[in-house]
Amino acid sequence: MDIDTWVWWLIGAVGLGIPLVLTAMPEFGMLAVGAVAGAVTAALGLGIVAQVLVFVVVSVALIAVVRPIAARHRDASPGLSSGVDALKGKHAVVLERVDSNGGRIKLAGEVWSARTLDTGQSFEPGEEVDVVEIDGATAVVM
Template identity: 75%
Template sequence: MDAWIWWLIAAVGLGIPLVITAMPEFGMLAVGAVAGAVTAGLGGGMVAQVLVFAVVSTALILVVQPVARRSRRQNPKLSSGIDALRGRQATVLERVDGQGGRIKLAGEVWSARALDSGEVYEPGSLVDVVEIDGATAVVMG
C-alpha cells in the first residue's frame, strides 16, 4: 500500500478523537497527516513526509491555540432574549408601583413592577429595566 494512503488513514484516525473529545489539537494533527499524505503523493521521501507532518501540525497548534484561547475569554457581544432587554428604557403606559403596572418595552406591552416597592411611576415617564422576572419587567426611575 502506498504511503499516502497510510497518512490518510492516520488523518481519519486522528479525526475520530477530535469528534469524540472535541479537542482541536487532534484536528490540527489530522491536517498535518493530510499534509504528509500530499507530500507522499508528490513523491517526497519518508523523512520529508514526517517533517512536513511535524511542521504543519506544530505550526497549527502554535498559531490556532492562542487565537482560540483569546476568543474563549471574550464575552459574547450580542445579547439576545431577555438578556437584551436589561438596561433598556421603557415608557410607562399604566401606573407602575410595587404591585404592578404596564410599560412599553422594545415595541411591546409588558407587565411591570417597581424595583423599590415604595416608588410609583406615572404614565408617560421613562424607566430603566433592571431585570426580567418571568413575564414581568422590574423597573426603576
C-alpha cells in the same frame, strides 16, 4: 501489492478526522492537516524522517498558532441572551403609574406589570424607564 507511503499518511489523516467529527476537538483536525502534509512529503519522494518531521512541524505549528486564536475568538464572542434575560437593560414606556406597589409598562411590544426598584420612586404615564430585572412576571424598573 504494496501501498505507497503517501496513501498511509492519507489513511492516518482520515483516521484523525474521525475523532474531530465525533468529539469536535479541533486539535485532531490540526493533526490531520499535519498528516496530509506528511503525505505530500512522501509523494514528493522524501524519506520517512522528512515525512515525520514535516508532520510534527506542521501539526505543532497549527496547534501553537491556531488554537490560541480560536480560544480568543471563542472567549470574545458575546453570549446571546434569550427569554427574560434579553429584556434586562431595555427601555420601556409607562402606561399606568408605576411605583413600588405596581403599575403597567409597554416593554418589547407587550404590556407588562412593573414596580420600581427604589421604593420612594414613581413614574407617570408616557415616561421612559429602564428595565433592571424581571421578577417573575413583573419588570423591575428605574
